[in-house]
Amino acid sequence: MIFERVAVGIGMTNCYIIGDEETRDAIVVDPGDEPEKILDLIGRTDSNIVYIVLTHAHYDHWGALNDIRTETGVDKVILHRLEEEVLENPEMNLSPWISGQSVSMKGDKWVEDGDIISVGNMMVTVRHTPGHTPGSISLIIDNKCICGDALFAGSVGRTDFPGGSPYVLRRTIDEVFKKLPDQMEVWPGHGPSTTIGKEKKLNLFMK
Incomplete structure (x- = not known):
């Protein structure tokens, strides 16, 4: 598997390149900023980008989207249907707060919980994990969860951002994350990776 991460932008958003090592087909997950860093990683991994996937529609997770789209020729941006309003509404996508400009975007391909994204011979499972935003998704590939x-x-x-809900996030934790295997790796949108088992032991929100 191709699996690479680069932290971009002032918020150090984790952008991921994930793909099939045999076919070189790959996805870019959350191209938040600094397109040159992301494009360099795409080049170094010799990846053929087939989709851009957004875990959610806050601007710090897609600020470099247009640049990546232009340079790679990718014509499909994948996210959950419930993120459509967030993506299109600057007050919800936080672009004025993050970049100082009001920016909106439209998605191309909508996914739901349980959908499969095919990337070469690799299957990526979509889980709907709302709470931070209404349409937040996590991606499950082998023993990795990009959340x-x-x-x-x-x-x-x-x-506390528009569309967020602590009650919905609590349900997501109980119904999705707690049910994942302890050995599953967790690769978040910011900060270091961890495992489900470690979070069950140390993360108060997973109790």
Whole structure:
């Protein structure tokens, strides 16, 4: 598997390149900023980008989207249907707060809980993990969970932004994350990776 991470932007958003090592087909997850860093990683991994996937629609997770789209020729941006309003509404996507400019974007391909994204011979399972935003998703590939801002090492995502809900996030933790295997790696939208088992032991929000 191709699996690379680079932290970009002032918020150090984790952008991921994930792909099939045999076919070189890959996805870019959360191209938040600094497109040159992301494009360099795409080049170094010799990846053929087939989709851009957003774990959620806050601007710090897609600020470099147009640049990546232009340079790679990718025509599909994948996210959950419930993020459509967040993506299109600057007050919800936080672009004025993050960049100082009001920016909106439209998605191309909508996914739901349980959908499969095919990347070469690799299957990526979509889990709906709302709470930080209404349409936040996590991606499950083998023993890895790319979870955006839903779950962090030692914490969880904020729920005080427009569309966030601590009650919904609590349900996501109980119904999704707690049921994942302890050995599953957790790769969040910011900060270091961890495992489900470690978070069950050390993260108060996983109790």
